[in-house]
Amino acid sequence: MARMFLEENLKGRRIVSLDVLDTKMLASGSEINMREAFVGRTADGVRRHGKHLLIKIGDDHLYMHLGMSGSLHILERDERSPHQRFRLGLDGETLVLEDPRRFGRLGIYHRMEDLLNERGLGPDALTVSDRVFVSLMANRSGSIKPLLLDQRVVAGVGNLYADEVLFQERLHPATKVNALSREEMAGLGRSIRMVLKTSIGVRTDLSRLPEGYLLRDRRVGAPCPRCGGALSSLQIGGRRAVFCQVCQSRRMGR
DNA sequence: GAGTATGTTATATG
DNA sequence: GCATATAACATACT
Secondary structure, eight states: HHHHHHHHHHHBBBBOOEESSOGBBSSSSSSSHHHHHHHBBBEEEEEEEEEEEEEEEETTEEEEOTTTTOOOOEEESSOOOOOOOEEEESSSSSEEOOTTOOOOOEEEEEHHHHHHHTTTTTTTTTTTHHHHHHHHTOOOSSSSHHHHHHTTTTTTHHHHHHHHHHHHHTBBOBBGGSSSSHHHHHHHHHHHHHHHHHHHTTOOOOSSSSSOOGGGOOOOTTOOTTOBBEEEEETTTTTEEEEEETSSSSSSOO
């Protein structure tokens, strides 16, 4: 989604100014570094790995991560708003990163590999092959949901999408990974790709997801899209999991 | 005021 | 090293 937005609004355009409004969001480099590397040059393309965005400009990449509350906007006029953290001046317009909670990150990386190595990121969730995904899941213990959220295993699955994937696969969030067959692991991999693609297809407007998707109404007590029973929740891996106790009971405790 | 939230990282414990 | 739990970060909303 964010990658598409950047492709449409930034690719091919010349950067005329760059302002870091919140230095706390700098993950690498400085405002000075970034100005030297990017101002006066043209954005060539936008790459993504999991939730990490890299915009190729000249010989370097502008790095962005939207955190929990980040969003990108194109402004026709140069207006300020309270939560602007970063501005890229283009010819006539301004690209702005807004982020109320300031969990997003900005920076400069020479190569994408530098980012992957520094963070120890696993393969991208949207493009990982079944074979690689299964090999990552095998030889692991522990519960499935925290594993899906571990960006070092596979990069790009967030809390909401992990819930959706487990719902689609009818797996309880606490299912032990080593209780899954290789077919089930491969199914999970396919489900991750399908769920993410479907969400991108509705431009991450969760209310527009197809029927049968948990994320259309992910609340405790809301009706399960499959059986109509009330959804439950539990705390696992430090995060909330919303799920259906009736439908998501496969493989528990084996 | 309390509780919760779309993410990541550090730290502690077994 | 691994699995797990917890806190921290900063802010908005219910």
